[in-house]
Amino acid sequence: MKGDNTELRKWPPVSGDWVLGNPNAHIAIMTCGSYELPSHLVNSNKDYVAIAGFCEVENEGIAKILQNICSNASIRVLVVAGERVKGHEPGQSIISLYENGIDDNFTIIGSNGTIPTLLPRYFKNIDPFIWVSRFQQQIVNILDLRNETDLNKISEEIAKLGEQAFETFPDEPLFPPVQKVNYDFGTLASSEYDITEIDVKKTENMLLGNPLFFSNTQLLVYDIGGTKIGGQRGEYPCVLAGTIFYKGDKTVENSDRGLFDKKLAADYIYQQELKSFEFEIPSMVHVVGETPMAIENYLLFAIERTDSPIIVDSPDAATRIAAVQLSKDMGFDNRIIYNSIFVQDEAEIKTLTEIGGVEYAIILPYDLTVEERVVKTNDLINFAKDAVKKPILDPGVPKLGEGGFSALHAAWTLKDIYGFPMAIGIHNLHSRLPKKEKGLSAKSLDFGFNYAFPSNFGIDINMYGPIKRADKIFPMIAAIETMIADELIKIYDISPRPPHPYYKLGLEG
Secondary structure, three states, rough: OOOOOOHHHHHOOOOOOEEEEEEOEEEEEOOEEEEEEEHHHHHHHHOOOEEEEOOOOOOOHHHHHHHHHHHHOOOOOOEEEEEOOOOOOHHHHHHHHHHOOOOOEEEEEEOOOOOOOOOOOHHOOOOHHHHOOOOOOOOEEEEEOOOOOOOHHHHHHHHHHHHHHOOOOOOOOOOOOOOOOOOOOOOOOOOOOOOOEEEEEHOOOOOOOOOOOOOOOOOEEEEOOOOOOOOOOOOOOOEEEEEEOOOOOEEEEEEEOOOEOOHHHHHHHHHHHHHHHHHHOOOEEEEEEHHHHHHHHHHHHOOOOOOOOOOEOOOOHHHHHHHHHHHHHHHHHHEEEEEOOOOHHHHHHHHHHHHHOEEEEEEEOOOHHHHHHHHHHHHHHHOOOOOOEEEEOOOOOOOOOOOOOOHHHHHHHHHHHHHHOOEEEHHHHHOOOOOOOOOOOOHHOOOOOOOOHHOOOOEEEEEEEEEHHHHHHHHHHHHHHHHHHHHHHHOOOOOOOOOOOOHHHOOOO
């Protein structure tokens, strides 16, 4: 490629800790363990530097540098500066790579690093020798400023190089291949279900089994107003549902009449929407009401302030049904999740059936063992089948001291047996613990890690409790979802379906 780099629109092709300068410049800078230097060097030498970044490791880090250099034919000089990274020795390793290349095992000849091996997978299975050869041919000079961290001294040397004329490398840029993304989790997205008799004895000694995938290939995926739930662990990010208008919520002024602080409630919903957008984690609003009048007021307010699905909840069946009826009358019943059916209440099912049923409902087979939950699930689904079109299961979470953690095992098992999407209120594990005045208490412990468990167990809706905690919960769930995605991509070459925080971090490169 000659002349200006019109083909560099997608450059650099590999994500990393770099700062861009002038893409037509001929200098690239590697600052080893000096994290702050790249931005300062680019700002001080905008015309001369194409890209600058630090590098801590002598394997994948160097592989990324090679790909970003070889994909820009203007880059002809590499400056190696910054603080030494002891043990890994990326600075010494890249200079050895330039001088000596790699051996038949892809190891950098002469490197003092711990694992100086440029594996094919770092280059998306393209022969590493191709990249190393191109790097050695394209770079005409490596300026060795290792251990130099003084911005002014490094900038002086860059200015000298910048004033020299370097021809653009004559060969076309070498880009890593664009791999076809694999979304095949082996699931069948379906909205139909057929209940068969479950042999409870087979579940008595049931273990989690494969910690990555459910064995049931008939996993259902629901599209609730554009939000998808269900499928394999990691296929879609776990949806976060924040609760509002619950007993004790500061927004509520009169729980019987449904009077509330509209400004504060609107701010809570807005903040959750903001975090959902920022972290690419889908959200739902979990509306709780004490009376039909209250939940109708709450629901009309929430539906105007979010496009997300809404979970309607109440300890009173008549109140839950009132919310469903309102949603049908107003035409947004396809975005409502009924929470929940937990007992065989014939009057409740009869009324729901008479008003045309509910599209989505949470079935809650609460009990203390996996086996008892399986029995209850089978009974409740069969009991409610005329009123509920698409069930969502919730194992129920007892507090710590009553086997709370077993709910996660139950959730995995139920999804593996039935294939339905799962929901869970994991905060119940610790939110109802007694508050002691002296000694160790629930208040003195940090149970924040609990909120990451639903994602890791393939649960689809994480009812995380008060919506006001959105700013703390969303970053945490985005982190665990990213770790799960990285695991699936690296081990099984299966990517999560976007939108997903993994892609927002730019890790897919």
